[in-house]
Amino acid sequence: MEKLIFRFNNQGSQSSFNSKNVLGGKGANLVQMAKLGLPVPPGFTISTKACEYFYKGSKRIPKKIVTESKKEIKIIEKITKKKFGDYQNPLLVSVRSGARVSMPGMMDTILNLGLNDKTVIALKNKTSNGRFAKDSYRRFIQMYSTVVLGIKSYFFEELIENYKLTKGVIQDTELEEDDWDGLIENFKEVIKEKTKKKFPQDINEQLWGAIKAVFLSWNSKRAKIYRKINHIPDHWGTAVNVQAMVFGNMGNDCATGVAFTRNPSTGKKELFGEYLINAQGEDVVAGTRTPKNLLSMNKSMPKIFQQLKKIFKQLENKYKDMQDIEFTIENNKLWMLQTRSGKRTAKAAIKIAVDMVKEKLISNKEAILRVNPNTLDTLLHPALDEKAEKKIIASGLPASPGAASGKVTFSADEAERLKEQMQDTILVRIETSPEDINGMHAAKGILTARGGMTSHAAVVARGMGKPCVSGSSEIKIDYENKLFKSDDHEIKEGDVITIDGGSGKVMLGKVPTVKPDISEDFSKIMSWADQYRKLKVRTNSETPADTKIARDFGAEGIGLCRTEHMFFDEKRIISVRQMILSKTLDDRKEALAKLLPYQRNDFIEIFKIMNGLPVTVRLLDPPLHEFLPKTDKDIDDVAKELNMSHNDIKSRIIELHEQNPMLGHRGCRLGISFPEIYQMQCEAIFEALAECKKKKIKLVMPEIMIPLVSTAAEIQILRNLVDKTAEEIQKKHSIKIKYHVGTMIELPRAAIRAKDIAKYADFFSFGTNDLTQTTFGISRDDSGKFLNDYVENKIFNKDPFVSIDERGVGELIKIAAERGRLEKKSLKLGICGEHGGDPASIEFCEKAKLNYVSCSPYRVPIARLSAAQAYLKKKK
Ligand code: PEP
Ligand code: MG
Numbered sequence: 024m025e026k027l028i029f030r031f032n033n034q035g036s037q038s039s040f041n042s043k044n045v046l047g048g049k050g051a052n053l054v055q056m057a058k059l060g061l062p063v064p065p066g067f068t069i070s071t072k073a074c075e076y077f078y079k080g081s082k083r084i085p086k087k088i089v090t091e092s093k094k095e096i097k098i099i100e101k102i103t104k105k106k107f108g109d110y111q112n113p114l115l116v117s118v119r120s121g122a123r124v125s126m127p128g129m130m131d132t133i134l135n136l137g138l139n140d141k142t143v144i145a146l147k148n149k150t151s152n153g154r155f156a157k158d159s160y161r162r163f164i165q166m167y168s169t170v171v172l173g174i175k176s177y178f179f180e181e182l183i184e185n186y187k188l189t190k191g192v193i194q195d196t197e198l199e200e201d202d203w204d205g206l207i208e209n210f211k212e213v214i215k216e217k218t219k220k221k222f223p224q225d226i227n228e229q230l231w232g233a234i235k236a237v238f239l240s241w242n243s244k245r246a247k248i249y250r251k252i253n254h255i256p257d258h259w260g261t262a263v264n265v266q267a268m269v270f271g272n273m274g275n276d277c278a279t280g281v282a283f284t285r286n287p288s289t290g291k292k293e294l295f296g297e298y299l300i301n302a303q304g305e306d307v308v309a310g311t312r313t314p315k316n317l318l319s320m321n322k323s324m325p326k327i328f329q330q331l332k333k334i335f336k337q338l339e340n341k342y343k344d345m346q347d348i349e350f351t352i353e354n355n356k357l358w359m360l361q362t363r364s365g366k367r368t369a370k371a372a373i374k375i376a377v378d379m380v381k382e383k384l385i386s387n388k389e390a391i392l393r394v395n396p397n398t399l400d401t402l403l404h405p406a407l408d409e410k411a412e413k414k415i416i417a418s419g420l421p422a423s424p425g426a427a428s429g430k431v432t433f434s435a436d437e438a439e440r441l442k443e444q445m446q447d448t449i450l451v452r453i454e455t456s457p458e459d460i461n462g463m464h465a466a467k468g469i470l471t472a473r474g475g476m477t478s479h480a481a482v483v484a485r486g487m488g489k490p491c492v493s494g495s496s497e498i499k500i501d502y503e504n505k506l507f508k509s510d511d512h513e514i515k516e517g518d519v520i521t522i523d524g525g526s527g528k529v530m531l532g533k534v535p536t537v538k539p540d541i542s543e544d545f546s547k548i549m550s551w552a553d554q555y556r557k558l559k560v561r562t563n564s565e566t567p568a569d570t571k572i573a574r575d576f577g578a579e580g581i582g583l584c585r586t587e588h589m590f591f592d593e594k595r596i597i598s599v600r601q602m603i604l605s606k607t608l609d610d611r612k613e614a615l616a617k618l619l620p621y622q623r624n625d626f627i628e629i630f631k632i633m634n635g636l637p638v639t640v641r642l643l644d645p646p647l648h649e650f651l652p653k654t655d656k657d658i659d660d661v662a663k664e665l666n667m668s669h670n671d672i673k674s675r676i677i678e679l680h681e682q683n684p685m686l687g688h689r690g691c692r693l694g695i696s697f698p699e700i701y702q703m704q705c706e707a708i709f710e711a712l713a714e715c716k717k718k719k720i721k722l723v724m725p726e727i728m729i730p731l732v733s734t735a736a737e738i739q740i741l742r743n744l745v746d747k748t749a750e751e752i753q754k755k756h757s758i759k760i761k762y763h764v765g766t767m768i769e770l771p772r773a774a775i776r777a778k779d780i781a782k783y784a785d786f787f788s789f790g791t792n793d794l795t796q797t798t799f800g801i802s803r804d805d806s807g808k809f810l811n812d813y814v815e816n817k818i819f820n821k822d823p824f825v826s827i828d829e830r831g832v833g834e835l836i837k838i839a840a841e842r843g844r845l846e847k848k849s850l851k852l853g854i855c856g857e858h859g860g861d862p863a864s865i866e867f868c869e870k871a872k873l874n875y876v877s878c879s880p881y882r883v884p885i886a887r888l889s890a891a892q893a894y895l896k897k898k899k
């Protein structure tokens with residue numbers, strides 16, 4: 024069996040000795056601190072490997088660990104000149120967990136181990152402080168009983184509280200030695216009653232019990248949940264650190280504290296921390312006493328304050344990162360108990376990274392890697408005021424970040440009407456359809472009961488930069504009575520709610536928000552990211568407003584302009600409906616002619632903003648019935664406007680109905696059946712270019728994209744149509760137009776036959792929403808219902824609609840890229856599904872050698888940073 028126990032000091036030079044994988048984060052950092060010559064109480068680490076053996080060997084502590092631990096205890100005894108279990112000068116130890124990555128508060132810790140009825144007397148005599156000794160003993164009994172013996176802590180807390188009540192005191196510190204003596208006896212009775220055994224007096228039994236409990240805490244419910252949320256593998260296990268106790272509660276020349284080397288909330292370079300005189304670590308965290316600001320230590324313990332300042336600097340120089348530190352002062356001697364990289368807000372992460380480059384502690388490459396791209400969201404959108412009170416009534420998927428409050432409304436039209444009256448609304452729908460687009464625009468936020476992360480509501484909201492909580496199955500919507508229920512709450516139309524699209528929470532009433540402020544440091548990190556990244560970053564956008572936002576965020580083109588979104592404007596929808604309801608080609612052409620000027624003007628606007636950058640325009644994609652009226656009242660309105668009968672429209676709706684519209688008459692299939700639709704759209708694009716040329720607007724390079732292609736023949740036919748239309752417009756306006764024609768790769772067959780398809784395509788854009796849907800055969804709108812079960816059962820690591828499934832969907836992308844480029848070396852490759860804004864998927868795109876990613880406007884900065892990180896990680 025390999026080495027399983029490591030001493031903090033005398034580690035030698037073998038690098039594995041400070042490997043976090045073996046020693047856990049806490050152990051590895053204790054070794055580092057000892058190496059730096061900092062005052063670290065002696066001790067040893069039982070490795071994470073031992074935890075693995077523990078679980079493999081029917082949860083027993085391996086023999087080797089018992090014998091070696093005994094040897095190590097002897098060494099601690101030698102250094103401290105104390106003896107474990109001694110009746111004169113007893114050694115006490117702490118037993119703490121320590122995983123590879125910090126899992127704060129998730130696993131167990133036991134302090135003051137080694138105390139029993141006899142050693143506690145020795146401790147009293149040695150320190151001449153009976154109160155301290157008994158207080159330590161009762162703390163140990165409490166901790167040991169809850170962690171090792173599994174007795175609920177409130178049995179003990181209740182005893183203390185009742186005792187204080189009868190004595191008429193408020194603080195624990197007001198209790199004397201005698202009081203604790205009595206309480207210790209009471210504690211022991213509880214233990215006897217609950218376990219049918221006496222509290223263990225054998226200090227070795229205590230030690231093995233504590234080590235075993237720490238190993239077991241790796242699999243506690245809370246630790247498992249934390250691992251799941253943070254994607255920490257279950258097999259890593261925890262190390263156990265056994266260390267000589269030092270005491271911050273032995274008198275007024277003792278203290279204990281926690282500190283950050285920089286402000287973790289703002290990132291400012293200042294000492295930030297708290298300490299308590301005459302206290303143990305848990306008192307600082309527990310909130311029973313109000314800790315003092317660390318800066319005041321300059322007055323109360325000036326020498327130690329200066330020593331601490333020096334150590335903070337040493338640690339920052341060593342780790343080249345902001346540190347989160349725990350320390351204890353025992354009789355005017357400082358002891359360092361822990362250092363680790365400190366958790367921080369997104370704002371602080373950016374400031375610290377930029378400052379550390381200025382201070383020459385790290386390179387700008389390292390600074391890029393220090394900022395978690397996902398956290399940037401919190402800087403770009405308004406966020407809930409952390410201090411505000413919140414009453415959570417439901418939760419769903421965090422579909423589009425940001426927080427918004429408003430009156431509940433159940434219809435898009437009502438949201439629009441209220442907007443005209445300057446009222447804020449939250450649009451609440453079972454699910455949204457393209458017809459709700461006006462209401463989604465008008466509302467401050469969107470809440471749906473159904474739908475996943477790539478449902479219509481989620482995609483559109485992200486595109487608009489609007490907060491959205493989707494798939495909140497806890498809410499039951501009753502459209503008829505205009506209310507929704509969640510648990511025992513009933514929310515009526517007009518009641519105010521708040522949604523937080525970053526966490527997926529729905530709250531009662533208006534929760535105040537705070538505005539984001541985009542700092543200079545943010546721009547600095549972004550400019551460094553741009554310097555290194557290879558992937559271009561484009562945006563998915565179809566409105567001038569979104570396009571402008573995306574450009575301001577640094578988008579280098581439009582990767583997906585979904586033209587159908589342009590059809591839903593109130594003035595146009597009627598012509599769209601006329602086009603769909605037409606029975607003859609001539610009627611259809613007449614309706615299309617009405618739509619053409621609208622589309623042309625949209626393109627002119629967008630081309631202007633994009634100022635010469637590439638713009639990928641996707642021709643009509645969704646099935647036609649999505650555009651048709653749904654309710655009888657809507658049908659009546661349309662009938663009146665188009666001079667048709669209600670029944671005529673109804674029968675056409677029935678005709679167009681599909682069992683499975685996602686796999687039905689949509690995408691390029693529409694272009695094959697109704698070429699005049701695509702022809703009109705191409706005319707609008709080319710005429711917009713001609714107009715731009717006339718107005719001397721810098722010409723963009725349009726990339727016309729055909730959706731849902733599965734065969735070479737489809738793109739061949741439709742490319743001909745585009746080319747023919749281009750020729751006509753060029754002739755008509757006597758101009759020369761440059762454009763590209765390409766296809767989406769969003770069906771497995773298209774990926775496999777990429778070589779044939781590339782013959783007719785200048786570019787491929789991977790539509791990973793549909794490609795994920797069709798590869799798994801899982802509906803993107805219905806996956807929410809069972810996705811959790813799949814994650815729970817470890818079938819999926821993450822939602823494949825959020826992070827690309829590299830082994831399946833990713834494999835298809837690689838195949839398509841390789842086969843496509845085999846046919847055409849110059850083939851441009853990009854991704855425009857929602858994955859284009861997901862950091863993990865962007866890393867995959869870099870590895871797969873794509874040319875660009877395209878994402879919703881608010882994710883552009885995230886994509887820029889992720890692309891740089893992906894490149895730098897690849898180079899490492
Ligand atoms: C896709 O399928 O990934 C895509 C971008 O198209 P849409 O979401 O519009 O189907
Ligand atoms: Mg698609």
